Amino acid sequence: MTRSRLFAKHGSFRFGLLPTAAAAMVIAGLMAGPSARAQSAPETAEKEKDKQTLDRVEVTSSKRRQTLSDVAGTVSAISGADIEKHGSADLEDLLKLTPGVQFNKGTADGSLISIRGVGTNSNGAAQGFTQSPTGIYIEDVPFTDPFAFVSTPDLSPFDLERVEVLRGPQGALYGSSSLGGAIRYIMAKPNKRVVEGSVLAGFSSTASGGTGWSTSAMANLPLADGKAGLRVVVNSREDPGFIDNLGTGRKDANTIRVSGGRVLFTYALTPDFDITAMYLRQRSKQADGPGISPFDYSTGAGYVKNYESLDVKTAFPMAYTSTFDLGTLQANLNLGDFRLTSLTGRQTKSRSAREDFTRDFFDPALLNDKWTSDTDYHSKSTSQELRVTPLTPGRVNWLVGAFWMDADIQRDQQVYEEPRGEVADLRFRRNGKATEGAVFADAEIKITDRLIADIGARRYKTKLSYDRITGTTAADTASTPYSSSESGTTPKASLRYVIDESMSVYALASRGYRFGGISNLGSSAQGLPYKSDSLWNYEAGWRWSPTKSASIDLSVFRIDWKDVQLSELYVDPATNRSFLVTGNVGKAKSQGVEAAAAWRPFSKLSLKGTVAYTDAATSGGISIGGSPIASGTRLPGTAKWQGSLDATTYFDGPFDSNGRVSALVAYTGKRNAQIDSNMVLPSYTTVDLRASLSWNSVELGVFVNNAGNSRGLSAGVDYFTTYTEFYPIRPRTVGVTLRYDY
Template identity: 30%
Template sequence: MVGLDTRLVKIARGKRLMLLTATALAGIGGPAFAQATTASADTGGDEIVVTALKRSTNLQDTPISISAVTGESIANSGVQSIADLNSSVPSLAFVDGGPSNRRVVIRGIQAAGEPTVGTYYDETPVTGAIGAGNDAGGSTPELRLFDVERVEVLRGPQGTLYGSGSMGGTLRVIYQKPTFATEGAVDLSLSDTRYGGLNYEGSAMVNVPVVNDKIAVRAVGFYRNANGFIDNTALNIKNINDQKSYGGRFLVRFTPTEALTIDAAAYINRSRTDTNAWTLTSGKFKSDALTRQPVRDNLELYSLTANYDFGGVVLTGVVSYLDRDLDSVSDVSRFIRSTRTPAGCAARVSAGQPCSTAQLDNYYALVDSQSTSALFPQQTMKSWTAELRLSSDGSGPLNWTVGGFYSDRDTSVANPQSNADPVTGAIIEPQQIATVRFIDDSLRQVAAFGEFSYDVTDRLNLTAGGRYFRYNKDISGQTTIGSILVGAVVRPLSFVKSKEDGTVFKFNGSYKVTDNVLFYAEAAQGFRPGGANQVIGLAQELTPYKSDSLWNYEVGLKNTLFDRKLFLNVDVFQIDWSDMQITGRTPNGAFAFITNAGKARVRGAELEATIRPTAGFTITGNASYIDAKLRENQSNANVSAPGLKGDRIPYVPKFSAGIGAQYVWALTDTLSGFARIDGNTVGGSYSDFRPTGTFTRKIDSYQLVNARLGVEGPDNAWGAYLFVTNLFDDTAITRAQSSAIAVGRTLVNSAAPRTIGVNVRTKF
């Protein structure tokens, strides 16, 4: 679909075979990307402690499907945000619409609406902004992954401990915390992207004790300037998708007593770019958009966490505040121009009868006045969350966690269609508005949860958990300026409420077959809140929809073999999904909304492994097979092209795999050599349920390979590296879409072309 010639097709097939073969030889998996330097084979050198169960457990002894990517591996593989983790973790994927427009997906639970994956930065859950389509899951915040302790990915529902956003799984980023020692780190990179230009970025950290053993601060800052690689041929602008991002975080740790620890944190993130979508028929990395389509994302997150150890029981309290302003622009010029026909006039002006000459002239003048225009949604989100919980410390046969959770999220959206300058493509200021609607959305959630785990014997453990939840959603909307061209009618301010309460449960049993082999089985439930849309073009513009829910059944095996030289984990699962929330469109195809339709079933298997054949040499990998299909025909009067039984869930590839190999060796008494290669393959998928649908597009499979070669100083105190991302310069399309707005065109997003650069880093 990207017009590759025969030579490139052969290269792509050869790389796919190479990746699959290497993955198979590696044992297919990667539970941790653990200690990616000269990890020793002794027991103490490679244990990874995770806190996914709200208490500390060793990764291989945690009886759930969980992967942990260490901060060291994140740095060594060049990962910058959560969107770069998909090659490191089985069943983790992203519907990638570019910066500030990505959806996190685990195990194929992919749908518009509230997130299906709970994303946490430290103890704070975050969501995207709802936008005009009520799609909070489609713009997950992506904070910089520098100075990270680890990232934990929990697969399958985590509703008992992590709540409504975790029906498919949970992704947790745990940053390094202040320590009572003076230390710092600097990381600098300079690179060049094919079809683009020079990129430069830098990150730095400094940690300072203020009062010995009582108060310490840790400050992190970053700046990134990435040259674009997409040319806009309509506006004659090269590298239109330049991206700048900057920000940091400031953390304070206060330990007034040995039992009490208080952490305060502020996270700041700023991003500026133009959409990185390009038009397939215009040529590779060519956009024919008639307007500029900038994306501006300002995020601030503040949190306060306190832990008090009573001796055997730990009390944790968390409160956080998220403030996010997200503006974006999408070109609608061609859709407006496509209405400039006698038939368009008849349908919109004279009730289907041919327009008179005067009517046609006036109608054409109206179309011409909006012929270069764009939707310009501007949204502000403010969210409070709080959690209070008690947990055992894991020292006895009975371990437990009980707690309560509260969140209050308010979002305001202004969504005008505004005229743009036909020469520059920029939105004209002051704005010339053709139509505008306003949406205010408030979601409040409260929950009580508990999970209890008991060691029946020294090998058998049984766990049960539950969560009671209640949510209230209040939506108001109005259309103050109408437009016959898009079917927008002036509507007064109206309100709708949606509320629901219920319970979710989890049951888990695990058995240590030997000290190094753990078997577990689990049944767990997940849910997502419902709500209501404010949609132009429907008779009932505030259209309600219900919550959806699922049950996940799985069994798994965790193996630690050959004196800890091989970690091999495998699991199989089945997910039954009911009342699934899907995307519908208004009859004219111009506006999207959320509705419920049908059931789905997801069956799959996951493998992950780490192999350390010799000192300094580590091979990691992962693979997943996911068969995600509808169990019945979708039946809903609001859906114009419903899916049928057997149709695959959109954007869910059947097979994906990743592999990484790293070798560190002595060059001299003080210098070490470093070499690493990472690769992943992602199978094909469709953009909608019906493969033959008018707007459905096929997304082909792709493969990506990154490599890094360098020299490191004593104790890894400094390093200098050459690196390349997308080594074979694949045109890896990650998302393809079409709609009535696109007027027959296919818009795609893709991985960046081959980028070659140098990286230096030091710590002190």
């Protein structure tokens, strides 16, 4: 039996941090006795060591269960076993394993992800009020904000069943938030028959930084004579900081503390009716430490001349706190020859940011002039999806469904001068509401035993309304309302041909979109409408498994993107204040090649590799702030070349142990920092090493991440100034982990 397990890369042996309830469940599981316990990690490792065939991977990216080789499209499925092997602690670690996907680092939960080059910003702060181009889904509930970027949840990967990365637009089945692709988190579900559990702890030390720790635990209990099951997961970690804030005097200022957990309950009331409920919560806190900033707040001059230096200087702490909650209820009911599935989701997200705005309002004549910005983001949404599928698929395997989502979003920003009272404080508020309704259908048709077609479409309607309120903390001006609505259709079609049992080819065309809206123009009641931007993805692929121990996937694609939404700076002539607005400003295209290969030449060695070439650039007609951007300008945050090589070997270790050693080498090429900036971020290569020994129910691991201490960077360009913040990857980190399974 395979279970998702994670060897976290930061942590200490602080078991006392686990909630009392979870600890009680772990003890209850131990008291259940060995006869009821699940297979331990070392037993799984023993079977893995003697295996010489590749795993048969199943995915649900098409909202029905398929083997990965039967999907007409490009999907990367990162299993729980791979998550365990690499000790992934966050989304940045996970995405090293997927070609064509770029993780653009930011502050806690403020990062952006681009797939196949689809993106106009490389930092969450610059995303403004537009919807992110990559969809995040947790148990198929959309987690991407439709308006006013709140956060990109970076879910702890402990005890996940798998993560699926869908490359290319997914508008037909997943809707507005998947313009360039989607990332799906699938949780490990309760086991209704077997008691099982895991406890994991670790400790780490980062070069030029501090020490970190993590603790995680899972307990699973069968209930109601095997008809029901309960699974509880808790986790807490502290990622060590490595940036010193010389202005506030805080060392290792960018330390991040993450804690959370989830509860899943499943119950089969009858053979034809079952429900699964989940509640999830996670909180991330960064007390200080933005990215490296080229600005000296004491003189107003450029500060960091060489971004290899890992320090920053701000007048105030740069603090960020992000929290998200999600509750889901999925019910499956068999009605004759059909299955009805209902999925209800309720989520809340909040993010607070206290930032030093001195550089935005800096007056060289007043060196003691200091400005602070406090911004609070809140969102809550409810979604409902209904699907009907046949219980026994024939030559036509179809599904039809309906989706509805309602989201409320508030953004409240205050900018004030220190000491307060010297000038009037500024306040900017937006209270918005977004809705999306859709009906969709998809059908897989076996034209012959070798030729399979898939056609689908989604008919949608979106609405957005919000009030803009500006003024001071003492008095607000009258609110100005804005509203917009759109409707459209996003089709997809594919054709797959099975050449023989080992080889197949496919061709695919699919369309994606994201929310349109309206930007305010300062003191004017007039708004600047912008349309939903959309794109077409044309793709062809080839899959070959010459033996049971080897596989090759190759795909080529071209994306045509029109009405590109781009943020720009607007200066209100009445107040001379700057506002970030969005407009449809032209076209772009992305084309490239992606390849993934796996080979198990003998039972004790496993090799995997990926490579991606992505050429994403404007194709004319784009301007920002009145200055044209030349056709052929590369879209930001995406490298032309990416690649990874993953090797794992198994061996008989000392003292009757099972041993494993793995190495992951990942390369990221040069990237543009922002579409309206000629700044090019350097390429970098990371090497992650890991070794473990296991006995019965215990596994001990050691790791060195970024062994070469590479200084990779992401960057966010501030639209209100000429200054940039750089977000470096974590320097060399060495650590140890200890795991107990029962």
